[in-house]
Amino acid sequence: MKTTSVADEVLRAALDLFASQGYANTSVQQIVAAAGVTKGALYHYFSSKDDLLxxxxxxxxxxxxxxxxxxxxxxxxxxxxxxxxxxxxxxxxIDFLQEGTIFFRSQHMLVPERQKEVKRRRREYHDAFAELIARGRDEGRFRDDVPISVLIAHFFSDVHYLPHWYSPEGPEDKTEVAQQLTELFLRGIRSTDG
Incomplete structure (x- = not known):
């Protein structure tokens, strides 16, 4: 039998409530009721609703x-x-579609320190990805007539748009979608000389 931690139960309840009624309209009391825990248990793992988001x-x-x-x-x-x-x-x-959807819809409600932390973490990922594109340019494999930031924005706009159209019940599974979007991106950034 699989056991779930209190923190996981609280996160799952928060996720479901944020998805169904929105972050702003969800109270801590509703979260603890849905998770079947006390407020003390919630506050043992999370200092606030902001912390949950x-x-x-x-x-x-x-x-x-x-x-x-x-x-x-x-x-x-x-x-x-x-x-x-x-x-x-x-x-x-796609695996975290609900989490990403909730977050992007509600991230502006995070306290400023949390917003900065998210921005910093996303920037680190972006920079590591940009280094790969730059490496491909240095090797003559990727085009150099478009700024790297534009190339990356092009790809990640497709990723961020997934919640607006992708459905696990749809005709394409997540692996097919990943392969198709990636191939479209790679065709767009390959050097015509490479």
Missing amino acids: FAIYERMLSLQRRRLDEIIASGGETEEVVRAACEDVVVTS
Whole structure:
């Protein structure tokens, strides 16, 4: 039998409530009632509702950064490393679709310190991804007529748009979608000389 920690129960209850009625309209009392715990138990793991919203997104941020580091560390041809990184971020974004949707809809309600922390963590991921694109440019594989920031914004706009159209019940599974979006991106950034 699988056991779930109190923290996981609280996060799951918060996730479900934030999804169904919105972050602003959800009270701590509703979260503890849905999780079947006391306020004391919630506050043992999370200092505030703000802390819960951050924790929901932080799990995805940490996983994606860890996976990117592993992909880069495994080495290989630059384009194949970029391919693996792109496919991974699409798949993990789909795996955390509800979390990402809730976070992007409510992130402006985080306290300023938390907003800065999210921005810093996303910037670290962005910078590591940008280094891969720059490496591909240095090798003559990727185009150099468009700024790297524009190339990256192009790809991640597709990732951030996933909640607006992707459905697990739809005709494409997450792996197919990851491969298709990645191939479109790679075709767009390849050097015509490479």
